[in-house]
Amino acid sequence: MAIQLLAGKRGVIFGALDDQSLAWKIADVCHQMGAKFTLTNAPVALRMGALQELAAGIGAEVIPADATSIEDLENLFTKSEEILGGKIDFVLHAIGMSVNVRKKKDYTNLNHDWMQKTFDISAISFHKMCQVLYKGDHMAEWGSILGLSYIAAQRVFPDYGEMAESKALLESFARSFGYHFGEKNHVRVNTVSQSPTMTTAGKGIPGFTEFFGYGDNMSPLGNAPAEDCANFCATMFSDLTRYVTMQNLYHDGGFSNMGMNPKLLE
Template sequence: MIDNKNKVAAVFGVRNESSIAWDIAVKLHRSGCTVALSYVADTKDEVLYLMEQNGMDTALAGLADVRNEDDISAFLKLVHQIAGPINYLLHGVAFGSQSVMCYSLPGSNEPAPSYIDIPFEDFMDAFNISAYSLLRICRVAEPLLAKNASILTLTYNASQRVFPGYAGMAICKAALENIMIYLASYFRGEKSARVNAISAGLVMTTSSGGIFGVRKLRKMGKFTAPLGNIDAGDVGDAALYYFSDLSKKVTGNIHYVDGGFNIMGLGVDGEGN
């Protein structure tokens, strides 16, 4: 059992109980870690309820729109003031509008937006929230981090392969992975923080419900991935490795938790063909 007693974690990205970030927060809490959660206006009530129901200190919850550096600063300074230096930082935030992800709404007769017509303003908002926010959070967090801190972000294999229903969000994930490896290089020497990413398979969360053909992808993953589909708990288990001393010499890594889907060149059917 990983012992995170006297460790402090700040978690960005909990939306509701189905969030991968929530499963990671719960596992951190159970390992003895003091856990702080950010929220936005429309997730505040849900986040506070989940914290109360699971014995987490709601004084360590705070508003943080990741587009707003002042919000992030206020939240992380609150965590530092109450709990002390931050050992673990989770970036589990992503957002892309319909026009960025290029999908049509269920029951709509309107065609899906075209990839080549992704609006610049919509894309930049998705990039700001889903990728650049990691850099922003790390910039604010740097003076508040404990020595040998661990920073973790969540990515998706669409950064490397074409998933038509992910479209412009795939650009954001590719950028996120690049930001991650450069931050891993930046946090060296006296800064001594490690920065890694988990590339999770398709988990049925509120956010993934917006991906076009998500159920078809899950069905395909059931047969294609050597170990089958995953759930949020599988990602949380892997995250706990990075949020422990077991990973003290691991940085700049993209860790696939997708049942092996990423190694396959072709989809297979239920007979393994």
């Protein structure tokens, strides 16, 4: 039986689509560690994915919500408090989508209407989420909010398109709201920059399989597996990390501090 690190904690998890998604793994680990939470995704994602299967397996309720809609978010958090029986202790934002990347548009020839949609879904939704939580006073004292990011926010990965800027914006929102939430009720806000991971979204990026191998060879510990990311996120939701806030935390086997690994030359 897993350590009951999150016993008594209430949460909301965004973005689980299928058993290959990080949010699915995180939900599974949080359940094993004793947390109770609601699950949410956009209505279109609910039709495409298998979220109801996850919900049935862990006894969680699913509340459909478009993360770009303030009205949907207000309904989500109000209903979650009612279902869970109190204020929310943790929230996971695991949302990212780029039509430009899906359509394999080169960075120097992006569709800017699609770019704005990318920013709204992948980054501005985080600000909207935090704003609704803040104004509605939905977060319990010493709660934890996490967004999933990627090192492309700091470094150039050409095939990642405008998702790189989206992740940089996400990290900036986390820092800024981290200040406001900290002053309000000691809630911490962070982002986790995860290794390349064989998720449904990741595998849709051109050249991802090759880059996965590159990241694995570059990192002294290798790419961090999804389940270890889930354990790390659960720790960030727990009371053991009460004074960690406004940080972008690399969970990447050391990749972020490497310049060159001789293994790449072999």
